Amino acid sequence: MKSEDMTKVQAARPVSSRLAKLQATVVSLTASDIAPRAEEVDRACTWPAHSMAALSKAGLLGLHVPQALGGHEQGLLALSVLTETIAQACPSSALCFGMHCVGSAVIAAKATDLQRTDYLRKIAQGEHITTLALSEAGSGAHFYLPATLMTPCDSHLEVNGQKQFVTNGGHADSYVLSVLDGSSEHHSGDFSCLIVDADTPGLTWSGDWQGFGMRGNSSRAMALDNARVPTTNLLGEPGDQVWYVFEVVAPYFLMAMAGTYLGIAEAALNEAREHLKARRHAHSGTALADHDILQSRLATMWISVERTRSFIREAARKGDLGDPAALPFILASKVDAAETAVAITNEAMTLCGGSAYRENSRLTQMLRDARASHVMSPTTDMLKLWTGRALLDMPLL
Numbered sequence: 001m002k003s004e005d006m007t008k009v010q011a012a013r014p015v016s017s018r019l020a021k022l023q024a025t026v027v028s029l030t031a032s033d034i035a036p037r038a039e040e041v042d043r044a045c046t047w048p049a050h051s052m053a054a055l056s057k058a059g060l061l062g063l064h065v066p067q068a069l070g071g072h073e074q075g076l077l078a079l080s081v082l083t084e085t086i087a088q089a090c091p092s093s094a095l096c097f098g099m100h101c102v103g104s105a106v107i108a109a110k111a112t113d114l115q116r117t118d119y120l121r122k123i124a125q126g127e128h129i130t131t132l133a134l135s136e137a138g139s140g141a142h143f144y145l146p147a148t149l150m151t152p153c154d155s156h157l158e159v160n161g162q163k164q165f166v167t168n169g170g171h172a173d174s175y176v177l178s179v180l181d182g183s184s185e186h187h188s189g190d191f192s193c194l195i196v197d198a199d200t201p202g203l204t205w206s207g208d209w210q211g212f213g214m215r216g217n218s219s220r221a222m223a224l225d226n227a228r229v230p231t232t233n234l235l236g237e238p239g240d241q242v243w244y245v246f247e248v249v250a251p252y253f254l255m256a257m258a259g260t261y262l263g264i265a266e267a268a269l270n271e272a273r274e275h276l277k278a279r280r281h282a283h284s285g286t287a288l289a290d291h292d293i294l295q296s297r298l299a300t301m302w303i304s305v306e307r308t309r310s311f312i313r314e315a316a317r318k319g320d321l322g323d324p325a326a327l328p329f330i331l332a333s334k335v336d337a338a339e340t341a342v343a344i345t346n347e348a349m350t351l352c353g354g355s356a357y358r359e360n361s362r363l364t365q366m367l368r369d370a371r372a373s374h375v376m377s378p379t380t381d382m383l384k385l386w387t388g389r390a391l392l393d394m395p396l397l
């Protein structure tokens, strides 16, 4: 098989016809709107408003919104395929879109009529961006242990606390927060999910995001000081938190991240492949591609990327079908994508040599972006632990 055929095989991967159309739209807008400004997003730490606008114009913000409300009603497979496509050009844009999708899936899971009108319809119309704000400085990677408190007060809830690393911070129209109910006694792992509008009095932002990688995602810190939120913005019923974490937050978040980091690995593999073909030595007239050892190393990278993609697709399909065996696959998808992304960007850096090692080459950006995969919680170690526990029929937490 010639190397050109490799690309054709990748493009022919089977997905449903509805998803194939969405994927084709994203391939096209990634080329026209997202890729040309990816370098600027990384260099200047620019939140990718242009990417979100293009995705919104194409009707993609409602990826997980029910069709009855104007959305696409897609699941985990669509999320992983679309984030993978965007991340090949601009990982920060994939992360921003992915976190919007996770937030909207959380809202859609048990939305009331009011929430359907106020949030989901607007999301489907491309008029509303949301995102997930779980992490806090106090509990760090243990995102399921918030200390932010909500206290009933007249017809409102008063919210006090801080969130850290909020992707789309300062740019989204609403934030899906995890909060403790201040009016009742709580136990470890208790929390409720609450939609907090961007213009809520008492909500403030601090600091600019200057990350090592994922420099466009605007991961900022939010403070809530007696923030007044309508009681109608509570999601689900008290006691739903375990259901939300394992049925919605974890699967959607993990598949968005798995897609994003797979996209980075794929882009790094392509950079290496193109470099091996293009770079020729003057003294011998041969291309790097003519060296057996480099052919073999490229093959090892390709096997790793393809294996990761197959694993993620299988996990997403199992999740979308409600297969009881899906859990360890979904948990392990982010692990596998993270390990592949870091290994492949690292290896591509070696194969592309000094020209890739120069400051701010495309590969240095990919390598920096890939490193966020192990840090974003659930971290790689936590997910391996939970995968093992799932395989042993033990409680994850």
Ligand SMILES: Cc1cc2nc3c(=O)[nH]c(=O)nc-3n(C[C@H](O)[C@H](O)[C@H](O)COP(=O)(O)OP(=O)(O)OC[C@H]3O[C@@H](n4cnc5c(N)ncnc54)[C@H](O)[C@@H]3O)c2cc1C
Pocket (backbone or CB within 6 Å): 099, 131, 132, 133, 134, 135, 136, 137, 139, 140, 141, 142, 143, 164, 165, 166, 167, 168, 211, 213, 214, 217, 219, 372, 374, 375, 376, 377, 378, 379, 381, 382
């Ligand atoms: C680019 C980026 C985007 C993010 N976006 C969001 C977002 O949109 N929403 C959101 O809520 N959060 C987000 N986060 C936050 C993220 O999910 C983590 O909560 C955050 O990185 C924790 O940082 P920390 O320094 O407080 O970690 P710490 O808790 O101090 O942990 C430091 C390290 O110790 C290890 N560690 C900690 N606890 C354990 C454990 N129990 N078992 C094994 N190892 C452990 C891990 O390796 C971890 O990376 C984002 C983070 C980054 C970097």
